[in-house]
Amino acid sequence: MNNVVFQTGGDWDSTTLANNGQEVLAAQLFIELRAGRDDFGDPDRGGVFDGGEMTAIIRTQDDPDTPVGIFPGRIELTFPGHSLQIENTHPTFAFEFTRVWFNGRDVTDKIVDLYVDINAVDNVVQAYVVLYKAHWLGSDEVATYNII
Amino acid sequence: MKSGNVHGFLTLKRIVAAGILSLVLAAAACTLTADAQRRGGGSFGGGGRSSFGGGGGRSSFGGGGGSFGGSRSSGSSFGSSRSSSGGSFGSSRSGSSFGGARSSTNSGRSGTGSFGGRTSSGSSFGRTGSFGSQGFTTSRSINYGGRSYTTRQYMYGGNSYHAIYGGGFGDYWYHPAWYYWTPFHPAFYFGAPYYVNDAAGGYYAPGGFSFFRLILGGLILLFIVWVVFRIFSGGGGRRNIRYTNN
Numbered sequence: 001m002n003n004v005v006f007q008t009g010g011d012w013d014s015t016t017l018a019n020n021g022q023e024v025l026a027a028q029l030f031i032e033l034r035a036g037r038d039d040f041g042d043p044d045r046g047g048v049f050d051g052g053e054m055t056a057i058i059r060t061q062d063d064p065d066t067p068v069g070i071f072p073g074r075i076e077l078t079f080p081g082h083s084l085q086i087e088n089t090h091p092t093f094a095f096e097f098t099r100v101w102f103n104g105r106d107v108t109d110k111i112v113d114l115y116v117d118i119n120a121v122d123n124v125v126q127a128y129v130v131l132y133k134a135h136w137l138g139s140d141e142v143a144t145y146n147i148i
Numbered sequence: 149m150k151s152g153n154v155h156g157f158l159t160l161k162r163i164v165a166a167g168i169l170s171l172v173l174a175a176a177a178c179t180l181t182a183d184a185q186r187r188g189g190g191s192f193g194g195g196g197r198s199s200f201g202g203g204g205g206r207s208s209f210g211g212g213g214g215s216f217g218g219s220r221s222s223g224s225s226f227g228s229s230r231s232s233s234g235g236s237f238g239s240s241r242s243g244s245s246f247g248g249a250r251s252s253t254n255s256g257r258s259g260t261g262s263f264g265g266r267t268s269s270g271s272s273f274g275r276t277g278s279f280g281s282q283g284f285t286t287s288r289s290i291n292y293g294g295r296s297y298t299t300r301q302y303m304y305g306g307n308s309y310h311a312i313y314g315g316g317f318g319d320y321w322y323h324p325a326w327y328y329w330t331p332f333h334p335a336f337y338f339g340a341p342y343y344v345n346d347a348a349g350g351y352y353a354p355g356g357f358s359f360f361r362l363i364l365g366g367l368i369l370l371f372i373v374w375v376v377f378r379i380f381s382g383g384g385g386r387r388n389i390r391y392t393n394n
Contacts, residue, residue, distance in 0.1 A: 043389065136378065139388035146393065 001089065002073030004058070006118070008125075010080045010148070015118070017058070027121050028059040030067075031075070031086065033098070033114035036132050043142045045134045047109040048098050056086070064121065069093070077116060079127060082147045084116070102129050102145070112142060290351055302341070302352050310351040311341065318354030331365030 006029060008015040017024045035052030038044040056075070057067035071093045077084040083103055090097035099108050113130035127147035134140050290297050292312050302311030302322055313319045320328055320335035328335040339355025 136375075139390050141390045141392055143392045143394055 002070055002075075004070055004073065004075040006075065006077040008079055008118075008148070012120070019058075024058065025061045026058050027061050027064040027119070028057075029116065029118040030059075031056045031070070031114065031116040033086070033100070033111065035095075035098075036110065036112035043112045043130070043132050045110070045132050045140070047107065047111040047132070048096060048100070049109055052095060054088075054095055054098060077127070079147050082127075082145070084114070084127075084129070084147070086114070102131070107131055113144075116147075292353055299351055304352070309343075310349070312351060312353045314354050316354060318356060321355060322352070331368045336365055337361045 003020050004024075005018045006016070017026050017029060031054070033052065033054040033056075035054075036044055036047045036050050037052070038050070044050060054071075056070040058070060059065075059067055071088040072090055074085065074087040074089070077086075083101075085101040086098065087100075088094075088098045099106065100111050100114065101107065102111075107129075110131045110133065111129070112132050113128070115129075116127040118125055118127075125148055129145045129147060131143050131145065132140065133143055290299055290310070290312060293314070297312045297314070299310035300313055302309045311322060313322070316338070317335040318338040318341070320333075321338065321340045324335075324340075327333050330336060337358060339358045339361070341352040341354050344351055344353050
């Protein structure tokens with residue numbers, strides 16, 4: 001079971017990655033989650049409970065061609081102004097056991113997209129979260145939160 | 149001669165004994181019959197005459213209740229002619245047990261009885277004062293809408309007014325309940341009573357049907373339907389999704 005912690009202050013110098021308390025020298029951290037969609041692929045309420053797919057890997061500097069899976073386990077990502085926690089402790093990484101917290105709130109049933117790509121090789125840093133916000137009286141909202 | 153006297157004495161003795169025995173038996177029979185009549189029940193395992201259905205007309209008086217034990221008569225207890233003619237079912241006495249003369253008598257007795265033994269002069273209902281609200285000191289008849297109405301008292305703001313009760317839902321607003329304010333109650337669609345100032349001192353008349361309230365009620369109902377639809381359609385229509393960037 002992995003317990004991955006990612007932290008960044010907004011530049012490469014302040015970016016660290018650790019697993020079970022041990023620093024990991026990584027080339028890339030990549031997480032992509034797609035959920036919260038109806039039969040036509042349009043955003044819908046329900047989040048993870050609507051089904052979906054997720055990829056969560058780490059490419060180490062030693063062997064960048066071989067992706068290493070993060071789950072089953074837990075990953076905490078801390079960005080300037082935002083935080084993400086993703087957990088899936090199912091032994092076979094069953095998608096429906098995924099739980100997501102964004103800025104401390106459980107958004108498991110609201111998540112539509114989650115994308116984190118910290119790629120030191122290509123110097124790409126991107127992270128965003130898309131949530132489905134159902135409103136009673138107003139129109140429902142698909143909110144995209146650009147994390148970094 | 150002597151033996152003839154003895155024989156005659158014995159014969160007389162037998163006759164007297166038989167007579168006494170007959171009297172005893174007759175007295176016993178009368179006692180049993182009277183007792184049976186008093187109890188209204190049949191005999192238990194008795195002889196042929198007093199048993200179930202036996203004795204023709206006599207047994208009908210001894211009926212009324214079911215008998216236990218079989219009769220010694222040769223006929224069947226059920227369905228024989230004697231039983232049917234004198235059985236408990238359909239006889240006058242047994243019929244009177246259900247709503248017949250005896251029941252009426254009982255009802256009469258019940259009607260004359262009293263509840264409790266309270267003889268004080270206080271109220272039996274635990275209240276004092278006059279019945280209902282204060283009585284009107286005056287009575288008015290008002291022609292309203294082509295009809296003549298006798299007014300009733302209407303208390304409003306601590307004052308007593310004459311009021312017309314037309315018999316419709318407009319009257320409900322004289323004493324409004326909270327649910328009259330909801331479009332689910334017919335009174336919602338009627339206006340409040342309004343005051344008519346006439347030369348005789350004025351009176352209140354019930355409000356009529358209000359088209360404004362009809363439109364308002366329709367809007368409220370539509371709103372409720374819309375809210376329910378949104379709740380059960382997954383919290384919102386997907387046709388109006390806003391995409392925002394934060």
